Amino acid sequence: MVDEKPLRADARRNRARVLDAASAVFAEHGTAASTEQIARAAGVGPGTVFRHFPTKEDLLTAVYLDRLEHLAAQAGELATAPEPTAALRGFFRGAVEGSAAKNALAQALAGAGISPADAASGIGARLRAALGVLLERAQRDGGVRPELTVTDLMSLLIGASRATEPLAADPAARDRVVTVILDGLSASR
Amino acid sequence: MVDEKPLRADARRNRARVLDAASAVFAEHGTAASTEQIARAAGVGPGTVFRHFPTKEDLLTAVYLDRLEHLAAQAGELATAPEPTAALRGFFRGAVEGSAAKNALAQALAGAGISPADAASGIGARLRAALGVLLERAQRDGGVRPELTVTDLMSLLIGASRATEPLAADPAARDRVVTVILDGLSASR
DNA sequence: CGACAAACGGAGTGATCAGTCCGTATAGTC
DNA sequence: GACTATACGGACTGATCACTCCGTTTGTCG
Numbered sequence: 001m002v003d004e005k006p007l008r009a010d011a012r013r014n015r016a017r018v019l020d021a022a023s024a025v026f027a028e029h030g031t032a033a034s035t036e037q038i039a040r041a042a043g044v045g046p047g048t049v050f051r052h053f054p055t056k057e058d059l060l061t062a063v064y065l066d067r068l069e070h071l072a073a074q075a076g077e078l079a080t081a082p083e084p085t086a087a088l089r090g091f092f093r094g095a096v097e098g099s100a101a102k103n104a105l106a107q108a109l110a111g112a113g114i115s116p117a118d119a120a121s122g123i124g125a126r127l128r129a130a131l132g133v134l135l136e137r138a139q140r141d142g143g144v145r146p147e148l149t150v151t152d153l154m155s156l157l158i159g160a161s162r163a164t165e166p167l168a169a170d171p172a173a174r175d176r177v178v179t180v181i182l183d184g185l186s187a188s189r
Numbered sequence: 190m191v192d193e194k195p196l197r198a199d200a201r202r203n204r205a206r207v208l209d210a211a212s213a214v215f216a217e218h219g220t221a222a223s224t225e226q227i228a229r230a231a232g233v234g235p236g237t238v239f240r241h242f243p244t245k246e247d248l249l250t251a252v253y254l255d256r257l258e259h260l261a262a263q264a265g266e267l268a269t270a271p272e273p274t275a276a277l278r279g280f281f282r283g284a285v286e287g288s289a290a291k292n293a294l295a296q297a298l299a300g301a302g303i304s305p306a307d308a309a310s311g312i313g314a315r316l317r318a319a320l321g322v323l324l325e326r327a328q329r330d331g332g333v334r335p336e337l338t339v340t341d342l343m344s345l346l347i348g349a350s351r352a353t354e355p356l357a358a359d360p361a362a363r364d365r366v367v368t369v370i371l372d373g374l375s376a377s378r
Numbered sequence: 379c380g381a382c383a384a385a386c387g388g389a390g391t392g393a394t395c396a397g398t399c400c401g402t403a404t405a406g407t408c
Numbered sequence: 409g410a411c412t413a414t415a416c417g418g419a420c421t422g423a424t425c426a427c428t429c430c431g432t433t434t435g436t437c438g
Binding site: 196197199200203228233234235236237240 | 383384385386387388
Binding site: 032145147148149151152155156158159160162163164166167170173176177179180181182183184185 | 351
C-alpha cells in the first residue's frame with residue numbers, strides 16, 4: 001500500500017524540521033497558527049511546507065500521529081512490566097506530564113481515534129491495542145475497576161491532559177488533579 | 190462604572206437572539222464559525238451582530254459569561270443543601286451532563302477564570318466563590334478529600350467536560366468516566 | 379399621529395491565509 | 409566535474425472573514 005521512494009537528504013531533513021516546528025507552534029499558538037509562521041519557525045519557505053504536507057490538515061494530522069506514536073511506544077514497553085497497576089499509573093502520569101509542556105496531546109488523542117469509526121485504523125489502533133494490554137493487566141491485578149473500557153481510559157487521559165493544561169504553572173495542583181483521577185480508576189470501595 | 194441606557198425593545202430582543210444563536214453555532218461548529226453564520230442563525234444582519242458585540246472576541250466572551258452565570262447560579266442554589274457531598278456530586282454531574290450537549294463549557298471555564306490573574310474579577314469570581322462553598326461543605330462533611338482547592342475542582346470540571354465530549358453518543362461510557370472522577374474526589378482510602 | 383432618535387440590513391473593504399507555480403539551487407550519480 | 413532529477417524559496421492568487429458605513433425601517437414619546 002505504501003511505496004516510499006527514498007527522499008533526498010535535504011528533503012528528509014526539512015520534513016523533520018517542519019514537523020518539529022509545527023508541533024511547537026501549534027502547541028504555543030493553537031492550531032489556528034498560519035502555515036507561514038510554521039515555515040518561518042522551521043527556517044524554510046512556505047512552499048516547502050506544502051510540498052511535504054499538501055494541506056494544513058495533513059500537517060496537523062502528521063503532528064498528531066507523531067505524538068500518538070510516542071505514546072503507543074511507551075505503552076508497548078510497559079506491556080510486560082512486573083507490576084501492572086503501577087505500570088498503568090506510571091504511564092498515565094507520564095503521558096499527562098509530557099503533554100503539559102506541549103499541550104496538544106489531548107487534541108491528538110481526541111482527533112485520532114476515540115470515535116469507533118477511525119479507531120480501527122493505523123496508529124490509533126496501535127495505541128488502542130497497547131493501552132488495552134496495560135488496562136487489562138491492571139484490571140486482572142485488581143488495581144483498576146473492571147468495568148472500564150479502553151475508550152474510557154483514553155477519555156480520561158484526554159480529560160486529565162485538558163484539566164491540567166491551565167495548571168502548568170502549579171505542579172502541585174497538577175499532581176493533586178491527576179491523583180484524583182488515578183484514585184478514581186482503582187476499584188471502588 | 191456601568192451606565193446602561195435602556196435598550197430599545199427590538200434591540201434587547203435581537204441581542205438575546207444573537208447570544209443564543211452564537212452559543213448554538215459555536216457549540217456545533219467550533220469557535221471558528223463565521224460571524225455571518227451566526228447572524229443568519231439569529232435571523233439578523235451581520236451589522237446587528239457587530240453593533241451588539243463590537244468584536245468577535247466580545248461575542249465569545251459574552252457567550253462564556255452567560256454559561257458561567259448559569260453555573261454560578263446553580264452552584265449558589267446548592268449552597269445550603271442538606272447533604273453537602275451529594276450536592277457537590279450532583280452539581281458536578283449536572284454541569285458535565287449539560288455541557289455534553291453544548292460542549293463549550295470547558296472553554297468557558299478555561300477561558301474565564303482559572304488563572305489567578307482574572308480569577309478575582311466578575312463572574313469568574315462569583316462562580317469561584319459559589320464552588321468554594323460547595324467544596325468546603327463537602328470537605329467538612331468528609332465526602333471530599335481535604336487537600337483539594339477550588340482551582341483543582343474547576344480543573345477537574347473542565348477535564349470531565351472535555352473527557353466526555355467525544356462520548357456524546359455513549360451515555361453509559363460518559364457515566365463511567367464521570368463516576369471515576371467523582372470517586373476520585375472522595376477521601377482516599 | 380407625527381417626529382426623532384435608535385436600531386436595522388446588507389453591500390462593501392481591507393487584511394489574512396491556505397494553497398499554487400516556476401525559476402533557481404542542490405543532492406545524487408557516473 | 410558535469411548532468412539530471414529532486415527539492416527549494418518566495419512571489420502570487422483566490423477565497424474567506426472580521427468589521428464598517430449608510431440608506432432605510434421601527435420603536436418611543438409627546
